[in-house]
Amino acid sequence: SKYHAHRTSAWYNVWMNQPRLRTKNVHERRVIDELIADGYTVLKRGWPDLLAFSVEKKRVRFVEVKPPYGGRTVKHCQKDVADVLALLGIQVEVANGTITDISKPIAGRRRRRGTQ
Numbered sequence: 183s184k185y186h187a188h189r190t191s192a193w194y195n196v197w198m199n200q201p202r203l204r205t206k207n208v209h210e211r212r213v214i215d216e217l218i219a220d221g222y223t224v225l226k227r228g229w230p231d232l233l234a235f236s237v238e239k240k241r242v243r244f245v246e247v248k249p250p251y252g253g254r255t256v257k258h259c260q261k262d263v264a265d266v267l268a269l270l271g272i273q274v275e276v277a278n279g280t281i282t283d284i285s286k287p288i289a290g291r292r293r294r295r296g297t298q
Contacts, residue, residue: 228259250279
């Protein structure tokens with residue numbers, strides 16, 4: 183059914199695990215509430231560190247930067263954003279210290295159930 187197909191999508195997984203967005207800005211709160219009431223899922227956290235684009239190459243890249251040391255990994259909210267962007271045909275890459283050390287895109291990785 184249409185409902186079942188929706189439940190299995192990445193959008194549904196993000197929506198079901200979305201905590202109530204916290205903001206002290208009353209205008210932002212109003213806009214968030216209106217977007218949610220209109221059927222949108224709103225993500226405030228987890229966006230990649232960099233948006234790089236080249237008009238000449240007609241290319242855009244989203245890059246999450248992690249240090250090459252210390253074992254810092256991509257957070258679940260970052261994976262959620264990468265999954266949503268992947269549904270739109272945009273990949274998010276992880277740069278471990280330098281642009282020459284970009285790992286595989288982070289979209290499509292499964293999150294553990296019940297985690298944020």
